[in-house]
Amino acid sequence: MNPPAPRPFMTWQPVTWLYVPGDRPERFGKAVASGADVVIIDLEDAVAPVRKDEARANAAAYLRARRESRAPDAIGPGGGWHGGGGGVQVHVRVNDLAGPRGLDDLAAVGDLADAVRLPKVESADVLDAVTGAPAYALLESAAGIVAAREIAAHPRVAGVALGEQDLAAELSITDENAMNHLRLQVVLAAAAAGLPPVPMSVFPNVKDEGGLLASCRAGRALGLFGRTAIHPRQIPVIRRAFRPTxxxxxxxxxxxxxxxxxxxxxxxxxxxxxxxxxxxxxxxxxxxxLALAHRLATPPESTPPQATPPQAASHEAAAPEAT
Known part of the structure; x- marks a missing residue:
């Protein structure tokens, strides 16, 4: 039996994914210009509860301005800029869809972002709420791992990823071999569903570049591909780790x-x-x-900051505030 074909919107696979807090709109443009393949505006863990409504408004305003600044043929499947190797994709991590805030986030940004990232997905049923952009399901609990195959097979899912810190805390895992077992389950679920390889979870120590490089290479050996970052300084290290020798x-x-x-x-x-x-x-x-070696042979060209709403006019470096 032949493996399932990759889904149409998965022909280009990001290597680097950079989180930026949704309540820091002055950092959005800088993140887009950082060299990351995908920028993830985070409305969840990186934002304090009292600022979540503000963060949602920031993300929607930025994405709307970004879309309006692009030519019509550059608009992607969710209404936003479609990277596809020719630009930076902008995703949004919404809040948990099990609560009303997550559904409000989805309504506000689902038709503007290139994709949405859904935290704490534990069953395929919750994915029925997604009607706009493709969705990345984050598996962060034992229930999510158990349901990984059904979640990955859902037609709205563009990819799956692990939320390793939450998962390790729930299961009291301290052994790397045990975590590798869980990683391989998700790698298998993604492949069986015809999804792209699973990107690695964040490496929390932004100053330990040697540790990040070694961790990426170990993940690459397990079939993982690419990694989310919490600071732009991690991007060249991740690219080097996943570049073919x-x-x-x-x-x-x-x-x-x-x-x-x-x-x-x-x-x-x-x-x-x-x-x-x-x-x-x-x-x-x-x-x-060969294509990947060519793509990662040189540092990525800086992308000019995109159109931003007035409150996002100044650009600072993205900071390690997301997980």
Missing amino acids: EEETARAAEIVEAAERAERSGSGAVALPDGRFVDAPIVTRARRT
Whole structure:
């Protein structure tokens, strides 16, 4: 049986995702210009309860101004700017849909953002409330992990991710091997549903670049891809961790060259110079590896700050305030 095809809006896969607090609108433009593939305006954990209504209004105003500044053919599936490798996507993490605030968030930004991130998803039923942008389901509890396959299979879901700090706290997990077991369950659920690879959860110590690099490489070995960041300084480290090595790139180039030779000769078999044969999925992966190596070979170009509402006119560096 063939694996499910990737969903139409998942043809381009982000490597870096940067959180920015929703109550700090002066940071939105700076976050977009940081080099991250996706900026996540956070209305949940990064915002104090007394400022959540303000944060929602900030996000909606920014996204509306951003959309109005773009050409009509640049509008993405949720009404916002569609990155697709040609720009920065802007997502919004709303509050828990189990409460009225989350539903109000969804009503305010669901048709403006490129995607919404839904915290504490524990069943597929809650996803029926999403009618605008594609949704990323965050699995942050034992119930969410148990229901991972049903959640990933929901037609509104564009991707799934782990909320590891909440999950570890609920389960009292302190062992990395135990956490790896949970990560692999989510990797499997995403792949079975035809979703892109699961990005890694945040690394909370913004000063420990060596620890971040090692953690990313360990996650990459488990099939995770890309990572959310809480500060722009983490972005180049994440890109370096997920960039194919010289050996991997050379190996991929060898496979692609062999596949092209086989195609020119009309042969159905792809043979490497050392006599080994590879099949179509290996060739496809090799092509992806070369594309990723090319994409991450140089630092991303800075993106000009996007149109912002008046209260977001000044730009400061995004700060580590989200999880």
